[in-house]
Amino acid sequence: MCHALLQDPKFFRLLLSIDEELAAEVHAGRCACGGVLHRADYPRKPRACLNEVRSDFESRFSFCCADCRKRKTSTSVRFLGRRVYLALAVVLGSARHAGQNPAAARISATLEIPVRTLQRWRAWWSGQFALTPLWRASCARFMPPVASNSFPASLLERFAGNAAEALMRLLVFLSPITVRPITLREGR
Numbered sequence: 652m653c654h655a656l657l658q659d660p661k662f663f664r665l666l667l668s669i670d671e672e673l674a675a676e677v678h679a680g681r682c683a684c685g686g687v688l689h690r691a692d693y694p695r696k697p698r699a700c701l702n703e704v705r706s707d708f709e710s711r712f713s714f715c716c717a718d719c720r721k722r723k724t725s726t727s728v729r730f731l732g733r734r735v736y737l738a739l740a741v742v743l744g745s746a747r748h749a750g751q752n753p754a755a756a757r758i759s760a761t762l763e764i765p766v767r768t769l770q771r772w773r774a775w776w777s778g779q780f781a782l783t784p785l786w787r788a789s790c791a792r793f794m795p796p797v798a799s800n801s802f803p804a805s806l807l808e809r810f811a812g813n814a815a816e817a818l819m820r821l822l823v824f825l826s827p828i829t830v831r832p833i834t835l836r837e838g839r
Contacts (some may be wrong), residue, residue: 657743662815666739669728669823671714674712677725686718694786695730699740708737726826728819736764738822738829745772746804755772776802783826 656662674690678688693708700708713724731738780786780797792796798805803821810820 652813656817657699657739658701659815660701660704662739662819663701663707665815665819666729666822667704667707667834669819670712670725673727673826674725677723678714680723682716682719682723684716684719685723686716688723689717691715691722693747695722696735697730699744700737702780723801724830727829728822728826730829731825732829736768738797738825739818740764741772742803742807742818742821742825744769745802746807783828785825789824 678690680688682688691713693713695709695711697705697708700778708729711724711727711730713722715722727738729737729739731741734741777800780802781790793809797809806824807817807821810817810824812820
């Protein structure tokens with residue numbers, strides 16, 4: 652099952668290596684002004700992360716231009732925008748929650764995510780995700796159409812491979828929204 656991936660250090664390391672590759676692509680380029688990019692990672696306090704890989708998830712890869720000082724942040728499969736929970740937890744928690752109270756309680760206890768946070772994530776998936784430029788540009792590629800009322804589970808089902816491969820492909824698919832502002836409230 653996909654939720655077992657939350658306890659698999661190999662999967663977390665795979666996500667880290669994908670992010671490192673994405674960051675290397677950004678770093679190899681130059682700033683729009685022509686300046687050289689220097690490493691300037693953002694510190695993170697990741698939630699729903701294994702303790703043994705936490706140190707690898709305590710920063711978000713980003714770069715700063717040596718000349719104009721503008722930031723250039725690479726896309727990510729580890730983080731969903733500026734959220735404190737890992738993208739993996741947001742996707743799996745939302746997919747398994749699907750509005751069912753007993754399931755919500757289990758997911759909430761397993762991932763240590765408040766039920767209200769899961770409800771906010773589900774609201775974002777069912778309302779705002781379908782309006783993102785990523786989905787609006789990509790939805791026609793899925794035939795038959797993906798059931799938007801059961802995002803992200805219905806989207807996860809469309810990616811081939813075993814659970815780990817499908818989830819990894821979904822996170823790569825979602826990576827463009829990790830560098831653009833998204834509204835996904837977590838509350839405090």
